[in-house]
Amino acid sequence: MEEHEEAVFRILRYLKSSLGKGLFFKKSEQRGIEAYTDADWVGSITYRRFTSGSVHLFGQNIVTWRSRKTKCLVRSSADAELRSMAQGICEMMWLKRIMEELRKPITLPMKLYCDCKVVISVAHNAVQHDRIKHIEIDRQFIKEKIKEGQVCMPFVPSKH
Template identity: 60%
Template sequence: MEAVYKILRYLKNSPGKGLLFQKHNKRDIVAYTDADWAGSISDRRSTTGYCTFLWGNLVSWRSKKQSVVARSSAEAELRAMANGVCELLWLKLVLEELKLSWEVPMMLFCDNKSAISIVNNPVQHDRTKHIEVDRHFIKEKLEGGLICMPFVTSEQQIADALTKSHFRPKFEDFISKLGMIDIFAPT
């Protein structure tokens, strides 16, 4: 019940907050994916989060508890990355239906170097067999040139706001990076 009161207090104190969609010159599709490994105290399941930007504007986001317990942080991150790739592919299909062609690879930002290494490694090890399907799915899109996966530091990982709790200054920084503004704030 305390969590409900906290959410209601936040909503009451931010009536003018909303997403601002601006015109940008850059035409890119970007996704940030993150997971909090074993973040749930009750069942140790991880929370997956992703947010996608189309031409610099936030268009979709999601946070969801994973259906199984991850045995490593890389496994949790790989599941989050697979969800992010699915969202990128969906956005690409929407753009194609709108007759907008797409030539450059879509960017999938992740802050876990181990997960990026697993996807880029040509050799499958016994230690990663339990995440083989997600690995092959992501690797197929990477080798096909649909996506590229640059590393992003945890401080710049925007999807972190969807998977973990933060103190107010850090949270405010994250939501400003998501494109949320307060129309009642002084300029």
């Protein structure tokens, strides 16, 4: 309980010190959630970890972004991309729930943009492959959200 109180006080101190600052959110008729995810597999030869990044938009406004070095090792760049996408979908589902609580329904499906055609194909593929058993939970989660119509995954080239 004390940890939570300290966290609340820390947030309040931050807000008090940043009066007059804020984010501008452009009014838009668009009510969709979009996300871009990417992963850099073994970008650090020293630590052998992958870096995951994502940005989430509501309408035309960026509402969350993240870039972090993960704690786990992965076997390939496709594994890293798939894990990054699963985390991105979790964040999208969280944003969707917040908007529902605020009584601001969103347009479905939410769009998760990815620059890896192989991973998009693996996420849609219903066949179990021996080569992807170790990432099956993330793949199954993504496939379920696609099947429910919650998420779609358009391809976007890295240069865009």
